[in-house]
Amino acid sequence: MYRFDYTDMAAGALLMIAGATVSIVSISNYPLGTLSRMGPGAFPAGLGVLLAFFGLILVVQSLRNEGERPDLRFWSPLFVLGGVFAFAIMVEPFGLIPAIIGITVISSLAELRIKASSLGLLCLALCFLAPGVFKFGLGLNIPLFAWPF
Amino acid sequence: MELLGNLGLGLGVALSLTNLFYCFLGALLGTLVGVIPGVGVLAAISMLFPLTYNLEPTTALIMLAGIWYGTTYGGSTASILLNIPGTPANAVTCLDGYPMARSGRGGVALFMTTVASFFGATFGIILLTLFTPIIAEYALRFGSAEYFALMLMGLVAASTISEGSAIKGLAMMTLGVIIGLVGLDSQTATARFTGGSLGLMEGVSLIALAMGVFGVAEIVMSVRRVKASDIDPESVKLKAIKPTSDDVRRSWFPMLRGSSMGSFFGTLPGTGPSIAAFLSYAIEKRLSKTPERFGKGAIEGIMAPEAANNAADQTAFIPTLSLGVPGSATMALMLGALMIHGIAPGPTLISDEPELFWGLIMSFWVGNVILLVLNIPLIGVWVRMLTIPYHLLYPSVLLFICIGAYSASFSPLNVWMVFAFGALGYAMRIFKFPGAPLLLGFVLGPLMEEHFRRAMLLGRGDFMTFFDRPLSAAIMSLTGMILLWSIWSSEGAKKRRTERANSM
Numbered sequence: 001m002y003r004f005d006y007t008d009m010a011a012g013a014l015l016m017i018a019g020a021t022v023s024i025v026s027i028s029n030y031p032l033g034t035l036s037r038m039g040p041g042a043f044p045a046g047l048g049v050l051l052a053f054f055g056l057i058l059v060v061q062s063l064r065n066e067g068e069r070p071d072l073r074f075w076s077p078l079f080v081l082g083g084v085f086a087f088a089i090m091v092e093p094f095g096l097i098p099a100i101i102g103i104t105v106i107s108s109l110a111e112l113r114i115k116a117s118s119l120g121l122l123c124l125a126l127c128f129l130a131p132g133v134f135k136f137g138l139g140l141n142i143p144l145f146a147w148p149f
Numbered sequence: 150m151e152l153l154g155n156l157g158l159g160l161g162v163a164l165s166l167t168n169l170f171y172c173f174l175g176a177l178l179g180t181l182v183g184v185i186p187g188v189g190v191l192a193a194i195s196m197l198f199p200l201t202y203n204l205e206p207t208t209a210l211i212m213l214a215g216i217w218y219g220t221t222y223g224g225s226t227a228s229i230l231l232n233i234p235g236t237p238a239n240a241v242t243c244l245d246g247y248p249m250a251r252s253g254r255g256g257v258a259l260f261m262t263t264v265a266s267f268f269g270a271t272f273g274i275i276l277l278t279l280f281t282p283i284i285a286e287y288a289l290r291f292g293s294a295e296y297f298a299l300m301l302m303g304l305v306a307a308s309t310i311s312e313g314s315a316i317k318g319l320a321m322m323t324l325g326v327i328i329g330l331v332g333l334d335s336q337t338a339t340a341r342f343t344g345g346s347l348g349l350m351e352g353v354s355l356i357a358l359a360m361g362v363f364g365v366a367e368i369v370m371s372v373r374r375v376k377a378s379d380i381d382p383e384s385v386k387l388k389a390i391k392p393t394s395d396d397v398r399r400s401w402f403p404m405l406r407g408s409s410m411g412s413f414f415g416t417l418p419g420t421g422p423s424i425a426a427f428l429s430y431a432i433e434k435r436l437s438k439t440p441e442r443f444g445k446g447a448i449e450g451i452m453a454p455e456a457a458n459n460a461a462d463q464t465a466f467i468p469t470l471s472l473g474v475p476g477s478a479t480m481a482l483m484l485g486a487l488m489i490h491g492i493a494p495g496p497t498l499i500s501d502e503p504e505l506f507w508g509l510i511m512s513f514w515v516g517n518v519i520l521l522v523l524n525i526p527l528i529g530v531w532v533r534m535l536t537i538p539y540h541l542l543y544p545s546v547l548l549f550i551c552i553g554a555y556s557a558s559f560s561p562l563n564v565w566m567v568f569a570f571g572a573l574g575y576a577m578r579i580f581k582f583p584g585a586p587l588l589l590g591f592v593l594g595p596l597m598e599e600h601f602r603r604a605m606l607l608g609r610g611d612f613m614t615f616f617d618r619p620l621s622a623a624i625m626s627l628t629g630m631i632l633l634w635s636i637w638s639s640e641g642a643k644k645r646r647t648e649r650a651n652s653m
């Protein structure tokens with residue numbers, strides 16, 4: 001237990017920063033217009049203020065509440081998001097099959113205890129299944145292999 | 150008579166071979182996803198969304214809806230056999246379902262919940278058929294001020310009534326609206342918040358947002374936590390599913406009460422199937438002459454909530470289809486599906502697209518019959534699904550999410566968005582922010598801005614335009630009341646918490 005709810009405090013601060021950014025960007029880049037003829041900047045500028053206001057309330061509330069330690073994990077988000085990252089970076093230059101292997105291997109690491117044999121089998125199965133469904137079943141035009149050089 | 154003609158039209162659409170097939174596919178996939186803990190309905194719908202790009206809008210919606218009510222059917226299986234709710238709406242079913250399974254009556258529980266689900270869904274569909282056209286006709290008179298007020302009420306209710314802190318819900322709703330504004334402004338063609346990216350001109354992809362916030366983030370939270378458990382195969386043998394006449398006699402009124410509760414809460418924004426199921430369980434327990442049986446395998450305790458959540462699944466379509474204002478994140482996805490296929494949601498939907506509307510409604514009947522037929526003989530298969538180890542499941546789910554996002558526009562940009570929203574979703578889990586208001590705000594955001602600007606134009610720049618028109622004023626004051634109530638109740642909850650802490 002902490003004396004203040006630091007999780008909420010951090011969240012509120014982030015919301016305030018985000019809200020302020022949205023408002024400043026809208027006011028400085030997009031015309032605000034008048035109340036009867038609003039420009040593209042008016043609505044987001046108002047929303048930014050609203051978001052920052054909610055953030056402020058959250059910070060004030062956090063000072064009145066005791067907090068618990070947040071459920072922070074390091075490896076699971078790293079590997080799961082890393083897998084998505086690998087897919088995004090590989091699918092266009094190298095094609096679908098390398099991207100499948102990339103995402104499967106990297107995201108499987110999140111389990112922390114993996115057997116090479118079951119991972120290999122999973123990769124193999126997905127390399128047949130995914131193109132089977134998307135490329136040949138649904139007729140989506142994704143190249144299986146590509147060579148960028 | 151007109152109603153009969155429309156139902157006939159709808160039945161014709163729903164029973165066409167293509168639609169029948171996709172209805173079956175949706176219901177099947179939905180049940181599958183509902184059975185597997187750790188994959189929610191939102192993740193499932195957005196994951197399977199790419200499969201519908203090439204379909205007719207009616208067929209696409211029939212399939213997506215099939216997934217939605219299929220998960221609720223399937224979710225009860227995991228609740229009863231594993232004590233893990235497959236979806237939040239089935240959480241209450243654990244209370245009496247799991248004890249039934251423990252005492253060897255798991256088969257009976259699965260069979261009876263299937264019946265209750267069918268009963269509740271049927272009840273909901275009848276109300277949907279009767280009321281949606283009436284509400285839509287009334288709503289034709291709405292102006293921009295009314296629409297803005299209505300959407301605001303929907304968003305505020307959905308953000309404050311659901312679980313967790315009201316402020317966090319409201320903040321996520323605001324953030325969702327802001328994210329919804331990314332892209333070309335519909336009135337002045339100004340590119341907003343795109344950072345010069347051409348791909349972002351069309352706006353943030355709904356699918357990428359839903360898959361990131363609900364799919365990827367859910368996987369991050371579930372890795373190394375969800376375990377496939379051991380199930381006693383004896384308890385689900387088919388010979389053991391026949392209910393006793395006592396079970397049947399006890400089930401009628403709970404089903405009826407559950408269906409009514411579910412239908413009511415399904416239509417309200419922010420409540421939906423989970424709350425309906427929870428409340429109907431509480432009511433059954435209170436009405437029962439033998440409340441001590443509850444929690445130890447009382448059949449009433451599974452029949453009422455399962456009827457309620459399925460009825461709510463169906464009636465949730467009433468505001469979505471009649472007004473174009475979704476009450477939950479899932480309905481927002483449905484609405485998004487309509488818009489992606491180029492159909493404008495709103496009260497004119499029924500008259501403009503009668504085949505879509507009536508076809509969809511009749512497909513609910515068809516789909517529920519399919520589920521009834523599907524579920525009972527396949528109980529054994531579903532149970533086996535539960536034993537698939539999660540470490541094989543989640544990389545596959547993640548891969549399908551990425552391919553789905555990529556195939557939406559054949560550009561890695563959507564996959565990058567999944568990555569970004571996955572990170573945002575994980576941060577939201579850590580900070581305990583709800584995801585549903587974000588999605589609702591995102592879908593409604595652009596519409597709200599449009600109506601707001603138009604209402605202000607018509608009202609000559611006076612904010613009072615929202616309060617001068619009687620209907621809009623009524624909706625606005627209702628919204629204010631919901632806000633006040635949520636502040637009051639969260640303060641009350643805090644006081645109770647501290648009092649309890651002090652007395653301990």
